[in-house]
Amino acid sequence: MMQxxxxxxxxxxxxxxxxxxxxxxxxxxxxxxxxxxxxxxIKAPPDxxxxxxxxxxxxxxxxxxxxxxxxxxxxxxxxxxxxxxxxLAEVVAISSATIGASFTFLALITGSLWGKxxxxxxxxWDARLTSELILLFLYLGVIALYNAVExxxxxxxxxxxxxxxxxxxxxxxxxxxxxxxxxxxxATVTKLGAPSIDISMLIPLLLMAVAFKLYYALxxxxxxxxxxxxxxxxxxxxxxxxxxx
Amino acid sequence: xxxxxxFHMGGYAFYVxxxxxxxxxxxxxxxxxxxxQRRKLLADIARSARRARRNT
Numbered sequence: 001m002m003q004x005x006x007x008x009x010x011x012x013x014x015x016x017x018x019x020x021x022x023x024x025x026x027x028x029x030x031x032x033x034x035x036x037x038x039x040x041x042i043k044a045p046p047d048x049x050x051x052x053x054x055x056x057x058x059x060x061x062x063x064x065x066x067x068x069x070x071x072x073x074x075x076x077x078x079x080x081x082x083x084x085x086x087x088l089a090e091v092v093a094i095s096s097a098t099i100g101a102s103f104t105f106l107a108l109i110t111g112s113l114w115g116k117x118x119x120x121x122x123x124x125w126d127a128r129l130t131s132e133l134i135l136l137f138l139y140l141g142v143i144a145l146y147n148a149v150e151x152x153x154x155x156x157x158x159x160x161x162x163x164x165x166x167x168x169x170x171x172x173x174x175x176x177x178x179x180x181x182x183x184x185x186x187a188t189v190t191k192l193g194a195p196s197i198d199i200s201m202l203i204p205l206l207l208m209a210v211a212f213k214l215y216y217a218l219x220x221x222x223x224x225x226x227x228x229x230x231x232x233x234x235x236x237x238x239x240x241x242x243x244x245x
Numbered sequence: 246x247x248x249x250x251x252f253h254m255g256g257y258a259f260y261v262x263x264x265x266x267x268x269x270x271x272x273x274x275x276x277x278x279x280x281x282q283r284r285k286l287l288a289d290i291a292r293s294a295r296r297a298r299r300n301t
Binding site: 041042046051052053055056059060063098099102105106109110113114116117215218219222223225226229230233238239241242243 | 251254255256257260261263264265267268271272274275276279280282283286287288290291294295
């Protein structure tokens, strides 16, 4: 069993296996995006209060969910890297940072584009929006710190600590709409009890959520492969691989 | 629903299509950048491997 994990976590083995998964993940992701767009933009009826503007939700909500999910994965991989010194965990942690920052940026910008017609403003310093903005800064901090340290393994240890400390922001984002009076609406899906959203709108939302998860897995593998090549560039197998191409 | 209605988005065309457009750009960039980086990296590693062999 341990041998299996060791083999899985070996950079060379990971590089090969990840390469085989990538096309399948890309195909599955595309399928879910197309289905989500079809049900979200064509099949779902306009909202009785918000008209067609609510369709921004199908990007905004999955992006916001992913911005938090990716952060937790990044911090979790950071812990594994710190405690067990597994190279692959360090690679997963730093490869997640750019994707997480992208999702956070998307959540903020689409939120702004939704807020303007619905709330009458692009931005308010409300608890939900501010804590999500801090999440973006945390991601950018992780990326900047990693690039500032020359040795990749030292850089990974430093960024892991920053990422772990920043986890405190995740429950703040999630519960901000309950703890404070915010302009942002409360949870409609991720709460106890039945979701208070119509099934015709829930289906495209969940399709897009799955699509974004698959997308994360896809880009994570692509980035992690680059990171593995970079870190192992002086090994025999990477040189041979590069020369065959 | 007509095509015109679809693009009009009940008057919210600007907000809806800008959101989807930005999402498309960001998601595509995240695919293209690592793909390009890997190609460059492999070429770079192959170059330095050849150079190392010549010098020995």
